[in-house]
Amino acid sequence: MKWRWLALAPVLAVLAGVPWLGDAVLIQFGINALLIATLAQSWNILGGFTGYVSFGNSAFYGLGAYGTAIAMAQWHQPFWLGLALGAVLAVVVAAVLGGPILRLRGPYFAIVTLGISAALSALFANLDIAGKNIGLILPLTRDDAMFYELSLGLLAAATVAVAWIARSRFGIALIAIRENEDAAAAVGVDATRYKLAALILAAVFTALAGGIHAYWITFIDPAGSFDTTLDVRMVIMTMFGGPGTVFGPVIGAFVLSAIYEVLANGISTAAALFFGLVILLAVIFLPKGLIDLGGGFRALGWRYFLANIERHRL
Amino acid sequence: MSETAPLFEARGLTKRFQGLVALSEVSFRLERGAIMGLIGPNGAGKSTLVSLIGGALAPDAGEIRFEGARIDHLPPFRRAHLGIGRTYQLTKPFPGLSVLDNVTLGALFGAGGGERDRAKAREQAREWLDFVGLAPQAAQHADHLGGPDRKRLEFAKVLAMRPKLLLLDEVMAGLTPAETDSAVALIRRIRDRGMTVLVIEHVVSAIRRLSDRLLVLNHGQLIAEGEPAAVLRDPRVVEAYLGRRRA
Ligand SMILES: Nc1ncnc2c1ncn2[C@@H]1O[C@H](COP(=O)(O)OP(=O)(O)OP(=O)(O)O)[C@@H](O)[C@H]1O
Ligand SMILES: [Mg+2]
Numbered sequence: 069m070k071w072r073w074l075a076l077a078p079v080l081a082v083l084a085g086v087p088w089l090g091d092a093v094l095i096q097f098g099i100n101a102l103l104i105a106t107l108a109q110s111w112n113i114l115g116g117f118t119g120y121v122s123f124g125n126s127a128f129y130g131l132g133a134y135g136t137a138i139a140m141a142q143w144h145q146p147f148w149l150g151l152a153l154g155a156v157l158a159v160v161v162a163a164v165l166g167g168p169i170l171r172l173r174g175p176y177f178a179i180v181t182l183g184i185s186a187a188l189s190a191l192f193a194n195l196d197i198a199g200k201n202i203g204l205i206l207p208l209t210r211d212d213a214m215f216y217e218l219s220l221g222l223l224a225a226a227t228v229a230v231a232w233i234a235r236s237r238f239g240i241a242l243i244a245i246r247e248n249e250d251a252a253a254a255v256g257v258d259a260t261r262y263k264l265a266a267l268i269l270a271a272v273f274t275a276l277a278g279g280i281h282a283y284w285i286t287f288i289d290p291a292g293s294f295d296t297t298l299d300v301r302m303v304i305m306t307m308f309g310g311p312g313t314v315f316g317p318v319i320g321a322f323v324l325s326a327i328y329e330v331l332a333n334g335i336s337t338a339a340a341l342f343f344g345l346v347i348l349l350a351v352i353f354l355p356k357g358l359i360d361l362g363g364g365f366r367a368l369g370w371r372y373f374l375a376n377i378e379r380h381r382l
Numbered sequence: 383m384s385e386t387a388p389l390f391e392a393r394g395l396t397k398r399f400q401g402l403v404a405l406s407e408v409s410f411r412l413e414r415g416a417i418m419g420l421i422g423p424n425g426a427g428k429s430t431l432v433s434l435i436g437g438a439l440a441p442d443a444g445e446i447r448f449e450g451a452r453i454d455h456l457p458p459f460r461r462a463h464l465g466i467g468r469t470y471q472l473t474k475p476f477p478g479l480s481v482l483d484n485v486t487l488g489a490l491f492g493a494g495g496g497e498r499d500r501a502k503a504r505e506q507a508r509e510w511l512d513f514v515g516l517a518p519q520a521a522q523h524a525d526h527l528g529g530p531d532r533k534r535l536e537f538a539k540v541l542a543m544r545p546k547l548l549l550l551d552e553v554m555a556g557l558t559p560a561e562t563d564s565a566v567a568l569i570r571r572i573r574d575r576g577m578t579v580l581v582i583e584h585v586v587s588a589i590r591r592l593s594d595r596l597l598v599l600n601h602g603q604l605i606a607e608g609e610p611a612a613v614l615r616d617p618r619v620v621e622a623y624l625g626r627r628r629a
Contacts, residue, residue, distance in 0.1 A: 237500060241490075241491070244479075248474050250458075250474060251470070254438065254467075254468055254470075255487055255488050255539065256459050257491050
């Protein structure tokens with residue numbers, strides 16, 4: 069499918085041109101959308117491919133934010149060093165926690181991941197170097213175009229990584245784990261190692277997004293950095309767009325970000341309600357995500373939606 | 383690893399499930415290139431034995447040796463790399479993947495860590511699908527297959543792993559007599575390619591024709607071992623296994 073990649077060039081060019089074409093509001097919306105899309109894409113590496121549903125990735129986001137903030141605000145180091153510190157912290161936490169928690173399956177894994185962010189939030193709220201529960205103020209840089217392009221670059225890198233995974237032996241091992249972990253092991257898949265690699269890769273991209281966001285908003289605190297509502301959003305956006313696919317999470321994140329932005333300008337309860345409704349309908353009619361809609365509809369027509377409902381019957 | 387060691391050896395294998403002793407002090411050897419049949423009534427412990435060898439279950443006591451070295455502490459994927467391939471009696475396909483992708487996974491991993499190249503693994507998978515007669519269904523989703531075809535898929539998947547020791551847990555169940563005949567022929571051809579086979583089967587006529595030697599389990603105990611004809615005449619076997627069918 070080489071043509072698909074060629075078709076991406078103009079899309080990428082248009083996206084990259086936004087800071088020169090759009091207004092300040094659009095650029096800010098763009099940065100947020102690109103970063104949340106990066107989170108969804110990162111979540112996809114473990115959640116989409118192996119089926120291990122994590123509600124703890126915001127921990128990596130927070131570590132990325134704090135790594136960057138501590139390096140810049142406390143140690144007066146350059147931004148890129150901060151990003152690196154954040155990524156290293158996230159990798160360490162992923163590697164240490166991954167061993168025990170990735171042994172748990174299904175809902176047990178999901179439940180355990182729920183606590184990670186809260187625990188780290190409490191930890192950082194008591195660290196002097198992290199500014200305790202007040203937080204840290206980073207040096208101010210008013211350059212939204214730079215933040216936008218950085219975010220776009222990060223999303224592109226995460227997507228290239230996922231595209232590579234989808235074609236690699238590593239990726240098919242992750243999918244085998246999702247489809248049947250015992251059978252995967254019997255066939256010779258080192259599930260422990262592959263799951264851990266997926267988690268660490270997800271942690272790196274998530275932490276980098278956290279670092280960019282921290283520098284952009286210039287102020288971080290425990291509650292805002294270890295934000296568990298982010299976890300729900302990455303899961304929903306990936307599921308909505310198409311888990312385990314290359315572009316699904318990105319499309320899901322963009323579409324839902326846009327819908328939410330439009331609705332949030334109106335009445336906020338209506339926005340939340342509509343958001344919930346969209347998700348409900350998507351789960352029922354599009355269990356494989358938005359990305360499956362084109363091909364599925366072409367093949368089956370309206371029956372596609374009925375076939376999807378059939379899927380839910382056990 | 384000595385050349386004189388048998389390919390596989392179990393010594394005093396014991397497995398309990400809560401109070402139930404599923405296997406008790408089971409010891410036997412498998413010589414290279416042999417087809418060993420394993421029979422026994424329902425609940426005798428046959429599948430439990432396969433899971434102990436493959437590593438899905440850990441024994442409570444006993445030793446498992448493969449090519450002379452202890453493997454009982456190794457996780458299943460390492461045993462697969464060493465060259466042990468098992469099928470599941472209740473088949474475990476990768477349900478959302480195509481039949482071809484299922485078998486490709488066997489080729490991509492399996493003995494020696496498997497084929498690194500996805501395209502080559504796919505080619506090998508096609509050959510194994512041909513071999514078991516599942517080529518026409520290659521593009522189907524695995525969870526759309528019917529019973530006997532699921533068994534065929536399980537068989538092709540494990541063959542694609544290129545194991546040295548093949549553990550077949552009732553892959554012939556549900557086949558018609560004609561299909562059973564061709565399965566028997568298939569397993570012989572596998573052996574001729576150099577694999578050692580432990581085959582569990584309820585159809586006594588098939589297992590008698592297929593096996594070089596026969597093991598009989600009853601209530602977790604090995605009650606007979608030897609030439610198929612002699613074992614099937616053994617009064618204890620007749621009573622434990624065949625007698626029950628006559629009743
Ligand atoms: N995971 C388990 N937990 C508890 N008991 C088990 C478990 N697996 C097997 N058993 C019990 O152990 C005994 C041996 O079971 P096993 O499946 O090995 O028998 P089998 O010889 O393969 O029988 P069949 O011919 O029906 O396949 C049975 O009594 C079974 O109920
Ligand atoms: Mg059994």
